[in-house]
Amino acid sequence: MFRPRLNLLGKFALLSFFCILALSLALGFVSSSLLTGNMLAWEWQGTAELVRYQVRAYSLERLFTEGELRGNPQRYRESLSSLLSLPEVVRVKVWDREGGVIWSDDARLIGRRFPQNRELQEALAGGVSVQLKDLGKSEHVFERERFAKLAEVYVPILSETQPREVIGILEVYKRPVRLFGMIQRTQTVIWTASLAGGLLLYLSLFWIIRIAYRTQLRLEGRLKEQAAELQQRNATLESFIQTLSHDLKASVVATHGLVGMLLETSGDRLDAEGSQLLHRLQKNAEYQARLFTDLLDLSRVGSEPFTLETVEVSWLLGEVVEASRAELGASAPRVTVEAPLPTLYGDPRALREIFRHLVTNAIKFNGQRPDPQIRIAAIDRGAWVEFSVQDNGIGIHPDYHAKIFEPFHRLSEVEADGTGVGLTIVKRLVERTGGRVSVESTPHGGATFCFTLPKVWPVKAEAHA
Amino acid sequence: MPWHRGVTILLVEDNPDHADLTLRALREGNLLNELFWVKNGEEALDFLHRRGPYGNGASAPRPGLVLLDIKLPKVDGLEVLRRIKGDQELRSIPVVMLTTSEEDHEVTESYKTGANSFVSKPVRFSEFVEKIKALKLYWVVTNRLPDG
Numbered sequence: 253m254f255r256p257r258l259n260l261l262g263k264f265a266l267l268s269f270f271c272i273l274a275l276s277l278a279l280g281f282v283s284s285s286l287l288t289g290n291m292l293a294w295e296w297q298g299t300a301e302l303v304r305y306q307v308r309a310y311s312l313e314r315l316f317t318e319g320e321l322r323g324n325p326q327r328y329r330e331s332l333s334s335l336l337s338l339p340e341v342v343r344v345k346v347w348d349r350e351g352g353v354i355w356s357d358d359a360r361l362i363g364r365r366f367p368q369n370r371e372l373q374e375a376l377a378g379g380v381s382v383q384l385k386d387l388g389k390s391e392h393v394f395e396r397e398r399f400a401k402l403a404e405v406y407v408p409i410l411s412e413t414q415p416r417e418v419i420g421i422l423e424v425y426k427r428p429v430r431l432f433g434m435i436q437r438t439q440t441v442i443w444t445a446s447l448a449g450g451l452l453l454y455l456s457l458f459w460i461i462r463i464a465y466r467t468q469l470r471l472e473g474r475l476k477e478q479a480a481e482l483q484q485r486n487a488t489l490e491s492f493i494q495t496l497s498h499d500l501k502a503s504v505v506a507t508h509g510l511v512g513m514l515l516e517t518s519g520d521r522l523d524a525e526g527s528q529l530l531h532r533l534q535k536n537a538e539y540q541a542r543l544f545t546d547l548l549d550l551s552r553v554g555s556e557p558f559t560l561e562t563v564e565v566s567w568l569l570g571e572v573v574e575a576s577r578a579e580l581g582a583s584a585p586r587v588t589v590e591a592p593l594p595t596l597y598g599d600p601r602a603l604r605e606i607f608r609h610l611v612t613n614a615i616k617f618n619g620q621r622p623d624p625q626i627r628i629a630a631i632d633r634g635a636w637v638e639f640s641v642q643d644n645g646i647g648i649h650p651d652y653h654a655k656i657f658e659p660f661h662r663l664s665e666v667e668a669d670g671t672g673v674g675l676t677i678v679k680r681l682v683e684r685t686g687g688r689v690s691v692e693s694t695p696h697g698g699a700t701f702c703f704t705l706p707k708v709w710p711v712k713a714e715a716h717a
Numbered sequence: 718m719p720w721h722r723g724v725t726i727l728l729v730e731d732n733p734d735h736a737d738l739t740l741r742a743l744r745e746g747n748l749l750n751e752l753f754w755v756k757n758g759e760e761a762l763d764f765l766h767r768r769g770p771y772g773n774g775a776s777a778p779r780p781g782l783v784l785l786d787i788k789l790p791k792v793d794g795l796e797v798l799r800r801i802k803g804d805q806e807l808r809s810i811p812v813v814m815l816t817t818s819e820e821d822h823e824v825t826e827s828y829k830t831g832a833n834s835f836v837s838k839p840v841r842f843s844e845f846v847e848k849i850k851a852l853k854l855y856w857v858v859t860n861r862l863p864d865g
Contacts, residue, residue: 498788498817501817502732502735502817503732503734504840505735505817505838505839505840506732506734506735506738507734508840508841508842509734509735509738509842509845510734510737510738512841512842512843513738513741513842537840538840538841541840542840556822
């Protein structure tokens with residue numbers, strides 16, 4: 253019935269942990285890559301502008317145009333000294349438009365052509381392109397440096413007269429130690445912040461949920477306590493009613509007996525009025541005794557547990573009909589039991605009670621017809637059986653259809669025995685099995701009581717309050 | 718009829734009116750033997766075991782029949798029945814349970830414990846007399862048979 257909610261808290265803890273972790277990672281990744289990308293782009297753009305500024309300032313266009321420089325490495329070095337002195341620049345390479353190396357620190361490269369170089373092609377199309385290189389062990393010349401990265405920045409140099417024309421490429425090798433140091437520091441900050449934020453979010457969510465969960469547990473506990481208390485009170489009340497009814501009945505039975513004895517011993521000494529009064533007193537006592545009997549029966553219906561066994565309904569019904577006839581001694585009605593009747597796994601005592609009250613009712617309310625009839629049938633409804641008890645008696649006005657199932661509600665127009673708990677008992681018993689009871693009737697048109705019962709009754713049949 | 722005498726009846730009944738009615742019913746049924754009336758289960762057990770106020774055997778003869786109300790103060794009727802049927806000496810005494818309300822489980826429990834018969838007190842006194850009469854015929858006669 254009550255499942256431990258730790259499951260819920262555990263599920264929440266796990267699910268939110270992974271959600272928030274994913275969120276933190278995504279946040280960290282997106283912001284760090286965005287920032288890194290921007291920083292790098294900004295750096296290369298700056299480098300390119302610096303190079304172009306140098307080119308303009310020192311009129312280095314001639315490196316590409318003037319033929320006399322070619323084959324004179326020393327002149328190149330002199331011309332490029334301003335570029336070589338830029339911060340973090342370790343090397344400069346000069347390309348012509350055809351992908352040929354005009355000049356390089358490495359003299360072996362001069363005059364060679366690398367037209368397939370992708371970055372070079374991009375630069376020739378007019379854009380600054382960058383190739384980041386991790387230095388391999390063999391070329392790791394800067395052992396002591398923290399960042400073994402080399403950026404080859406290809407800067408297209410545009411013609412002064414025709415701004416769209418690329419006249420050549422200046423390739424600057426940079427060791428961007430500061431940049432990568434900054435990037436690493438930034439990433440550290442970003443990752444720390446997003447993970448710490450995620451953790452904080454997770455902890456605060458967990459804290460709130462735990463408060464809610466604890467509150468729920470407390471409320472549930474209180475609810476259970478209250479339910480138990482209510483049940484206890486109900487049981488006390490029921491047992492109080494039983495004790496009270498029993499004692500009152502014992503007392504009224506004694507009264508009846510004593511009046512009977514009085515009538516017997518001294519009846520002849522009373523006048524007509526006196527003995528009539530005594531008879532009325534007796535009649536009242538009898539009615540009271542029946543009232544208390546009914547009250548006892550009614551309270552017992554709710555408190556006695558079912559004892560389940562296999563019940564042959566046709567056999568049980570035959571017994572009930574016989575007993576009712578004998579008890580009421582009325583002009584025996586014709587009882588038709590329509591076969592087939594089912595076999596149930598239920599409480600035979602309860603079933604007998606149900607049928608007894610319905611059959612007794614049907615016999616009682618026959619309205620002194622010359623041909624009283626009762627028809628009992630059952631319809632198979634899968635796991636359920638629908639029974640019907642039909643009579644051709646005086647019937648019930650639709651206004652009273654709901655009221656007849658209330659205890660001690662007797663229709664005033666009817667002069668019949670009983671105090672009116674029979675149908676209440678039927679209703680309680682049927683509902684304890686999970687079934688439903690209903691009535692169809694019109695005045696003088698007979699009445700049909702229908703009720704459903706499960707083929708297998710529930711073991712734990714809770715009494716309806 | 719010779720079996721009228723000699724059979725002592727012990728009536729265990731807390732309600733004096735009910736005791737009176739039972740007494741009268743016995744009388745009406747021509748069954749007024751020696752009758753002892755005790756008001757609760759404890760007294761009944763004292764009587765049967767001849768102890769306490771019933772220490773003198775003459776004041777507490779062994780009854781031939783016990784009429785036992787099922788709801789009693791102090792020791793409950795069912796408990797008294799259980800003690801009688803659990804006692805080697807007393808178990809042969811026939812016990813008839815009396816009850817105001819006919820609760821199924823009480824009837825079942827009584828028979829299980831060894832009650833010999835069960836009479837629910839009807840509202841009508843005349844019905845009660847009929848039931849007592851029916852009892853008389855059965856119990857007193859069968860009780861007498863072994864003695865010849």
